[in-house]
Amino acid sequence: MGNYRKERAEARKKAKELVSKMTLMEKAAQLRYDAAPVSRLGVPTYNYWNEALHGVARAGVATMFPQAIGMAAAFDEDAMERVGDIIATEGRAKYNEYSKHDDRDIYKGLTFWSPNVNIFRDPRWGRGHETYGEDPYLTSRLGVRFVEGIQGGGPVMKAAACAKHYAVHSGPEAIRHEFDAEVSMKDMWETYLPAFEALVKEADVEAVMGAYNRTNGEPCCGHKYLMEEVLRGKWEFDGHYTSDCWAIKDFHENHQVTKNARESAALALKCGCDVNCGNTYLHLLGAVEDGLITEEDITVAAERLLTSRFLMGLFDGSEYDDIPYEVVECREHLEEALNMARKGSVLLKNDGVLPLDKSKLKTIGVVGPNADSRSALIGNYHGTSSRYITALEGIQDEVGEEVRVLFSEGCHLEKDRVENLAWSQDRISEAVITAEHSDVVILCVGLDETLEGEEGDDGNSDASGDKKDLHLPKVQEELIEKVTAVGKPTIVVLMAGSAIDLNYAEEHCNAVLMAWYPGARGGRAIADILFGNVSPSGKLPITFYKGLEDLPEFTDYSMKNRTYRYMEQEALYPFGYGLTYGDVEVKEAKVLGEVTKESDIRVEVSLKNVGETDTDEVVQIYIKDLDSKLAVPNHNLCAFKRISLKAGEEKTVEMTVPNRAMSVVDEEGERHIDSKNFKLFVGFSQPDERSRRLTGKETVEIPVTLR
Numbered sequence: 001m002g003n004y005r006k007e008r009a010e011a012r013k014k015a016k017e018l019v020s021k022m023t024l025m026e027k028a029a030q031l032r033y034d035a036a037p038v039s040r041l042g043v044p045t046y047n048y049w050n051e052a053l054h055g056v057a058r059a060g061v062a063t064m065f066p067q068a069i070g071m072a073a074a075f076d077e078d079a080m081e082r083v084g085d086i087i088a089t090e091g092r093a094k095y096n097e098y099s100k101h102d103d104r105d106i107y108k109g110l111t112f113w114s115p116n117v118n119i120f121r122d123p124r125w126g127r128g129h130e131t132y133g134e135d136p137y138l139t140s141r142l143g144v145r146f147v148e149g150i151q152g153g154g155p156v157m158k159a160a161a162c163a164k165h166y167a168v169h170s171g172p173e174a175i176r177h178e179f180d181a182e183v184s185m186k187d188m189w190e191t192y193l194p195a196f197e198a199l200v201k202e203a204d205v206e207a208v209m210g211a212y213n214r215t216n217g218e219p220c221c222g223h224k225y226l227m228e229e230v231l232r233g234k235w236e237f238d239g240h241y242t243s244d245c246w247a248i249k250d251f252h253e254n255h256q257v258t259k260n261a262r263e264s265a266a267l268a269l270k271c272g273c274d275v276n277c278g279n280t281y282l283h284l285l286g287a288v289e290d291g292l293i294t295e296e297d298i299t300v301a302a303e304r305l306l307t308s309r310f311l312m313g314l315f316d317g318s319e320y321d322d323i324p325y326e327v328v329e330c331r332e333h334l335e336e337a338l339n340m341a342r343k344g345s346v347l348l349k350n351d352g353v354l355p356l357d358k359s360k361l362k363t364i365g366v367v368g369p370n371a372d373s374r375s376a377l378i379g380n381y382h383g384t385s386s387r388y389i390t391a392l393e394g395i396q397d398e399v400g401e402e403v404r405v406l407f408s409e410g411c412h413l414e415k416d417r418v419e420n421l422a423w424s425q426d427r428i429s430e431a432v433i434t435a436e437h438s439d440v441v442i443l444c445v446g447l448d449e450t451l452e453g454e455e456g457d458d459g460n461s462d463a464s465g466d467k468k469d470l471h472l473p474k475v476q477e478e479l480i481e482k483v484t485a486v487g488k489p490t491i492v493v494l495m496a497g498s499a500i501d502l503n504y505a506e507e508h509c510n511a512v513l514m515a516w517y518p519g520a521r522g523g524r525a526i527a528d529i530l531f532g533n534v535s536p537s538g539k540l541p542i543t544f545y546k547g548l549e550d551l552p553e554f555t556d557y558s559m560k561n562r563t564y565r566y567m568e569q570e571a572l573y574p575f576g577y578g579l580t581y582g583d584v585e586v587k588e589a590k591v592l593g594e595v596t597k598e599s600d601i602r603v604e605v606s607l608k609n610v611g612e613t614d615t616d617e618v619v620q621i622y623i624k625d626l627d628s629k630l631a632v633p634n635h636n637l638c639a640f641k642r643i644s645l646k647a648g649e650e651k652t653v654e655m656t657v658p659n660r661a662m663s664v665v666d667e668e669g670e671r672h673i674d675s676k677n678f679k680l681f682v683g684f685s686q687p688d689e690r691s692r693r694l695t696g697k698e699t700v701e702i703p704v705t706l707r
């Protein structure tokens with residue numbers, strides 16, 4: 001899967017021949033995201049801008065999966081590939097029909113600007129929920145399989161994926177257009193580049209998108225080191241490069257590394273940026289006049305872009321042209337989305353109150369601004385669903401007429417009142433009354449895309465999409481405290497895309513379920529977990545910090561004291577943590593065969609579910625370098641595998657720790673193996689003390705010495 005080198009060479013021949021017949025103006029017009037038609041050559045208009053982080057976005061109805069961070073929490077590579085394939089299948093079905101109606105508008109092409117494989121290094125970043133979390137290894141593995149699902153196995157590419165935002169980018173949103181992310185070569189190659197490298201070298205991703213900001217002084221869409229030396233040089237990237245939207249005009253307007261639009265267009269094109277999302281490439285012909293670029297520079301970019309279109313069979317046709325529109329939101333696709341929501345939900349606390357037994361309940365109180373919110377289901381960059389199932393609706397559907405469900409919004413998502421003319425916190429007494437009249441309370445709180453998202457999005461302009469701190473809005477914190485004070489068993493269902501301060505809920509509530517943004521019908525998945533139809537099995541792809549006090553400044557791109565690999569303080573909920581209703585144990589773990597500098601490490605793990613509930617679990621292996629001073633301070637995730645175990649069932653699985661996991665990165669950014677002695681930790685969480693206390697389980701330690 002994933003390698004299109006041979007097919008790309010064939011497509012390039014056709015692209016070269018086609019482009020050779022174009023005038024300079026026609027070639028330049030191919031470098032816009034809304035590429036102009038060349039009718040005399042049979043080239044229709046094409047819009048490169050499409051989005052598909054968790055389903056085909058912004059072009060009408062499509063299957064809506066959980067937001068990317070929620071899918072990452074499933075720790076399931078196979079499922080990520082299936083999701084990518086479903087997205088490409090629905091994208092093709094929609095493209096086929098739109099093309100028949102000559103609708104070639106924005107968001108209706110087959111070049112999907114997904115996945116986002118930036119590292120979620122700071123919990124304040126508003127776009128972190130678009131990513132696969134804070135770990136380069138997890139991000140790489142999930143990203144590779146997602147891209148392989150999108151692009152397919154050939155010989156025609158099903159759709160084109162795009163690795164974004166290359167390369168050192170994770171906020172702040174408010175200053176991204178003028179910000180310079182300064183980063184050491186060690187951090188760059190240890191943390192920020194591995195996922196991009198994997199997507200290029202392993203998955204043969206067709207496109208890469210540059211970030212808005214500068215990195216070490218150079219703008220990411222005109223960066224000689226990142227684009228020329230690394231991407232097309234070391235990694236031999238052979239696809240096309242696109243700017244983020246209107247990022248090239250930032251060169252002269254904000255970064256001030258060029259004097260005008262012509263110079264900006266020339267810098268981007270010379271560095272290998274083929275398509276401009278924006279309008280700065282309207283100045284390409286002027287840049288030719290000024291001698292800043294040549295016609296050949298434009299020709300090379302046009303050939304790369306037409307190569308992608310040939311590779312997808314958009315001129316010659318392909319088997320995918322027959323994919324019918326009826327696959328959009330078909331039963332199979334909706335079931336996969338539901339399964340992803342179930343697998344990605346993370347149970348953070350449970351004192352035994354879950355799963356709920358509806359035969360023992362008369363009244364359930366469902367409270368909170370996200371209980372009946374469609375916005376809390378979908379995250380950002382979303383499509384449209386033909387049906388939404390909120391948490392409230394999922395619970396109501398589950399209990400039917402057997403149990404009375406009382407509902408109160410409790411408070412506004414962020415404002416101090418629901419009704420403009422009412423008193424402050426005008427719904428809180430209703431929430432308390434609901435709790436008083438219920439046997440158990442399900443508190444649905446959190447955020448949505450209006451509070452965390454991208455700079456410029458409607459609704460989150462106050463902090464440009466980023467979070468100012470880790471707290472829920474004050475009205476929600478007060479709601480939790482007032483409802484919990486009633487004294488009824490209280491379950492918090494958090495719908496958000498990032499780490500939230502849950503210190504109060506951890507201390508005072510009976511259970512906490514992290515549901516993320518679970519997709520259009522995510523309320524069904526939430527109900528399935530609350531009532532024990534399925535066991536929760538998700539794991540955190542990010543660290544939940546106790547607070548921001550020990551974190552560096554948001555603008556500091558050093559990894560010191562960030563994420564589980566470098567943090568010095570104790571987490572509230574650690575990366576890799578998540579509870580189940582089962583009770584799976586590692587009975588034995590051992591290394592198979594000798595380990596050398598050149599070999600991978602094969603590990604055999606024997607498991608048993610000693611509990612009474614069928615469950616999935618995620619076996620995780622972490623590695624610690626015992627010798628090298630260049631090693632990360634803590635440990636690295638180096639292998640994971642989702643497994644299913646019925647109550648009482650035993651299984652033995654073999655896992656592979658890649659050779660690369662034994663390597664370290666020096667201050668020059670060079671990677672090599674610098675040690676003979678390592679330790680592996682095998683279990684269902686990190687080997688840290690906080691995880692041990694939360695799970696009540698030890699990891700199995702295996703010493704490894706290179707032969």
